[in-house]
Amino acid sequence: MGKTIAEKILSRASGTENARPDDYVVAEIDLAMIHDAWGHVGPILMKAGVERVWDTERIVTVFDHFNPPPTVKDAEAYKIGREAVEKYGIKYNYGQNAGVCHQVFVEKGHIRPGMLIVGTDSHTMTYGALGAAGASLGFSEMAYVAANGKLWFKVPKTMKFTLNGRLAPRVTAKDVILYLAGKYSVNVAQYMSVEYYGEIIRSMSLAGRMTLANMTAEIGAKFAFVDVDETVYEYLKGRTDAPYEPVYADEDAVYENEYTEDLTALVPQVAMPFAVDNVAPASTLGDVKINQCVLGSCTNGRLEDLRAAADILRGKKVSPKVNFLVIPASTEVYRAAMHEGLIDVFLEAGAVVCHACCGPCNGGHLGLLAEGEVCLSSSSRNFKNRMGAPGSEVYLASPATVAASGVTGRITDPRDF
Amino acid sequence: MLANIEGRAWKFGDNIDTDVICAGRYINSLPEEMAQHVLESLRPEFASSVEKGDVILAGVWFGSGSSRETAPTAIKALGIGAVVAESFARNFYRNAIGVGLAAITCKGASEAFKEGDRLCVSFADMTITDVTNGKKLPFEAFPEEMLQVIHAGGIENLLRQSHTRA
Numbered sequence: 393m394g395k396t397i398a399e400k401i402l403s404r405a406s407g408t409e410n411a412r413p414d415d416y417v418v419a420e421i422d423l424a425m426i427h428d429a430w431g432h433v434g435p436i437l438m439k440a441g442v443e444r445v446w447d448t449e450r451i452v453t454v455f456d457h458f459n460p461p462p463t464v465k466d467a468e469a470y471k472i473g474r475e476a477v478e479k480y481g482i483k484y485n486y487g488q489n490a491g492v493c494h495q496v497f498v499e500k501g502h503i504r505p506g507m508l509i510v511g512t513d514s515h516t517m518t519y520g521a522l523g524a525a526g527a528s529l530g531f532s533e534m535a536y537v538a539a540n541g542k543l544w545f546k547v548p549k550t551m552k553f554t555l556n557g558r559l560a561p562r563v564t565a566k567d568v569i570l571y572l573a574g575k576y577s578v579n580v581a582q583y584m585s586v587e588y589y590g591e592i593i594r595s596m597s598l599a600g601r602m603t604l605a606n607m608t609a610e611i612g613a614k615f616a617f618v619d620v621d622e623t624v625y626e627y628l629k630g631r632t633d634a635p636y637e638p639v640y641a642d643e644d645a646v647y648e649n650e651y652t653e654d655l656t657a658l659v660p661q662v663a664m665p666f667a668v669d670n671v672a673p674a675s676t677l678g679d680v681k682i683n684q685c686v687l688g689s690c691t692n693g694r695l696e697d698l699r700a701a702a703d704i705l706r707g708k709k710v711s712p713k714v715n716f717l718v719i720p721a722s723t724e725v726y727r728a729a730m731h732e733g734l735i736d737v738f739l740e741a742g743a744v745v746c747h748a749c750c751g752p753c754n755g756g757h758l759g760l761l762a763e764g765e766v767c768l769s770s771s772s773r774n775f776k777n778r779m780g781a782p783g784s785e786v787y788l789a790s791p792a793t794v795a796a797s798g799v800t801g802r803i804t805d806p807r808d809f
Numbered sequence: 810m811l812a813n814i815e816g817r818a819w820k821f822g823d824n825i826d827t828d829v830i831c832a833g834r835y836i837n838s839l840p841e842e843m844a845q846h847v848l849e850s851l852r853p854e855f856a857s858s859v860e861k862g863d864v865i866l867a868g869v870w871f872g873s874g875s876s877r878e879t880a881p882t883a884i885k886a887l888g889i890g891a892v893v894a895e896s897f898a899r900n901f902y903r904n905a906i907g908v909g910l911a912a913i914t915c916k917g918a919s920e921a922f923k924e925g926d927r928l929c930v931s932f933a934d935m936t937i938t939d940v941t942n943g944k945k946l947p948f949e950a951f952p953e954e955m956l957q958v959i960h961a962g963g964i965e966n967l968l969r970q971s972h973t974r975a
Contacts, residue, residue, distance in 0.1 A: 416954045431837060432878070440969040458837075469837040514876040514900060530878030530904035532964040540971055544954040546899075578824060579870055583899050612873065614899055667824070754833035754875070775828035775874060782850035 394642025396550035397617045398585035401525045401639055405508040406545075413549040413648075420542050423502060424451045425511035427493045428458055429531055431469030433512065434476020436535040445480045446541030453477055454486040454496050457750045462757035480538070491722030491748030494518040494690040498602065499724050501632030505620045506639040510537055514609050515690050515772065520616035521601035522624050523638050525585075527614060548614045549648040550585040550641075555592035557656035562806045564700065565600030566692055566770070566790035568592065569607040570661035574671025576651070582612035584648060587641060589619045592655055598627045599696040606691045607772050610668040660805050662768075663788040666776040674793050677803035681713070682787075684767040685798040688719025688746075689753045692770035692791050695728050701795035702734040704809045705741040711801030716743040717759050719751040743798070755779050761786075768803060770794050811932045811959070814890035814911065815940075816862035819855065820924040821848070823868035827875040827901065831883040838879075840886035847883050861888035864928045868894065868919045871912075872901020881905035881912070891930050893918050893937060893948070906955050907964035913937070915948040 395403065399411050406417035426433055430453065437445075445451060455474075461467035470488075477485050490496045494515055497503055505523030509516060512534050519526035527545065529537065537543050555568065586608050593601070601618040608616035620638040628636070660674040687693070687701050698720065710716040718738045720726035726748050729735055738745050752759035753771040761767055761780030766787065769779070774786040789797070792806035799809075829850050835843045848855045865871075865884065871894040872880055881904050884892065891911035895918065905912035913930065915937055922928060926941035930948075938945045951959060961967035 416952060428836075436965055436968070440965060440972060442968070442972055457833075463837075465837045512876065514874065528876035528900055530876055530900060530907060532878060532907045532968070533903060536964055536968050536971070539968060546952065546954075578873070582870060582896070612870065612898065755828075756833055756836075760834075773828070773874065775826045777832050777850040778828040 393646060394644035396585060396641045396645040396647065397587055397639050398525060398548055398550055398615050401506060401508055402545060402547050411547045413547050415547045416544050417547060418542055418544050419508055421510055421537055422450065422507040423509045424534065424537050425493055425497060425509060425513070425516060426451060426453050426534060426538070427512055428455050428470065428473060429512035429534065430473030430476050432531040433535045433538060434472055436532055437476070437538060440535070442539045445538045448481045449483045450541070451482050451538060452484040452497050452502050453482050454490050454493050455488045456492045457754065458756045459488045459749050489723060491720065491725070492690045492693065492750055494606065495693065495721035495725065498522065499631070499722055501628065504628065504632060504634060504636035505624060506637050510534065510543065515606050517609055517613060517616040518602050518606040518690060520605035520608070521598060521618050523617060523620035525615045548583055548585045550587060550645070551581055551649040552587045552589065552647045554650070554652040555588065555590040555655055556652065557591060557654040558595065559592060559655060559658060562792050563658050563660060564790045564792065565596060565603040567658055567661045568655060569604050570663050570671050570788065571658055573611050573663065573669045574661065576611065578611055578667060578669045580611050581608065584613055585615040585617065586613045587617045593619050594621065597696055598623055599694040602694070603691055610772060660790060660793050660807065662793065662803060663774055665774055665785040665787065668774060668788065674789060674803055675805040680787065680803040681766065681801060682768045682797055682803065683714065683765045684759055684761065685714055685716040685794050686719065686752060686759060686767060686769035686771060687717065687791055687794050688721060688751055689771035690721055691772040693719060693721030693725065695725050697770065697791040698725065698729045698734050701791045702737040704792060704795040704806060705743070705799065706737050708741055708799050710742040710798045713801045714798050715759070716798040717746060717751065718743050719746045719758070720748045723748045752779050768794050768797050813932070814862055814864065814930040816860065816864050816890050816928065818864050818866045818922050818924060818926045818928050819859070820866045820919070821851065824870050824873050825867055826873045827877055827880040830872065830880040831877065833875070833877070836877060836879050840882055843879055843883035844886040847887050856887060859887050859889060862890040863888070864930070865889055865892045866918060866922055867892065869896045870898050873898040876900040878904045878908060881908050881910040885910040893928070895919055906958050909963040913948045915946055917946055921946055
């Protein structure tokens with residue numbers, strides 16, 4: 393019987409011939425990603441008497457969520473984290489000036505097709521855009537991995553989306569995943585691996601694939617995989633010399649569910665509070681007034697996203713009722729945007745441009761909300777209590793929708809521009 | 810984690826996410842501080858009313874969202890004895906067992922047991938009894954890989970053991 397991508401990667405990593413759904417296997421880890429979590433993982437390792445990590449070159453690090461620290465207790469966590477990174481001799485430490493973990497490690501060539509990667513962040517499956525298995529872990533399990541280089545995994549069932557047609561202008565990967573969440577619900581992929589195929593994928597940029605893989609976390613998935621092709625090979629040229637072997641599902645792989653969609657008629661979508669599957673077309677939400685816009689995050693903070701927003705903001709002004717925050721996902725993105733003149737477009741329009749970091753996405757800093765305030769964000773989650781006061785609200789949308797809405801001060805379909 | 814747990818049931822719905830359990834801004838707070846904010850945006854009186862050994866009763870996919878370990882850590886610090894749910898999101902489940910919070914999968918629990926009932930969890934016979942209405946349900950066995958974590962007393966202990974052996 394054939395294998396799905398997840399079954400193949402977990403079989404290979406665990407040295408078993410036939411890892412099947414619901415089996416538990418112990419797998420060797422190719423790469424471990426630890427961000428600010430070092431402030432917690434470090435002490436756990438030290439308390440357990442761990443003197444050396446399993447491999448100083450297979451742990452990659454960047455400090456992104458609370459950088460620079462907004463409170464003293466966050467600063468102390470960072471101090472502890474930095475000391476741990478130094479103690480354990482982590483070679484690839486991108487420090488506090490590189491940007492958001494998932495963006496940085498992709499840019500630096502650490503992510504390659506076929507790898508088994510774990511990370512202290514629930515969007516680790518973003519790496520599925522390059523055909524890598526990315527699973528998220530908590531602090532303690534990550535400490536176990538850091539010391540031992542392996543961990544037990546339940547082999548997930550796999551489901552498949554085949555997405556056909558061609559996306560209309562100003563309709564993007566973000567609209568695709570919001571639409572899928574809205575239609576199939578946040579529980580459709582619980583505990584599963586999700587594979588994406590089809591015409592839409594073939595014509596989708598790597599940036600768009602990262603958005604798709606990233607938000608597959610919101611439909612409950614354990615792994616996301618976007619079909620690996622030329623787009624990935626081209627991206628990796630010049631970013632890595634390391635060999636890699638893309639993993640493809642067998643012809644006779646068994647899928648728990650298979651869904652096919654034609655997305656030619658897809659229109660810009662918005663996820664309304666407080667669930668990612670509470671989705672409606674942007675054009676139906678014109679009565680929602682907003683106080684804050686966020687253009688950024690590992691979901692949609694890439695150059696392509698900034699360009700899409702700048703396209704709309706060029707020559708226009710952000711509504712005086714809106715605080716429009718631009719937060720590039722990495723310093724590389726920030727500099728490229730700068731060289732293209734996009735930063736000037738944002739500043740001229742009246743936006744606030746921040747350094748590359750996670751920003752207010754998870755309520756850490758740089759734009760929390762008061763009771764009754766509304767934010768339209770290009771990030772991935774709109775749970776109650778996430779970005780500020782319990783009575784604040786977050787709506788999610790594509791960069792283009794966020795930009796258009798920033799100008800009008802209400803949720804606006806970007807095709808109106 | 811293997812001694813009986815007995816306490817009042819606090820009932821919640823489906824897809825209770827880690828932002829309502831313990832918001833991201835508390836990630837570097839002490840457990841005692843985090844505990845005070847657990848589920849406050851859904852039930853403001855919850856944290857201050859919980860007594861040691863009480864049980865959170867929930868629907869499907871408890872703990873969805875972030876992989877933050879502070880979610881189960883905060884619940885445990887509050888004194889909750891167990892979370893009994895129809896199902897758990899994978900990160901929360903693994904993290905909960907890893908930090909020594911009993912995450913118990915019990916199909917039918919949210920139908921059979923009511924808010925405010927007294928529940929008794931027995932690991933010896935893998936059942937939950939609603940002392941108030943007499944109903945009794947079996948709960949799912951822990952996978953073997955999780956059992957090793959439970960028997961070690963949490964993943965930090967397992968880590969210590971795995972290291973002294975090497």
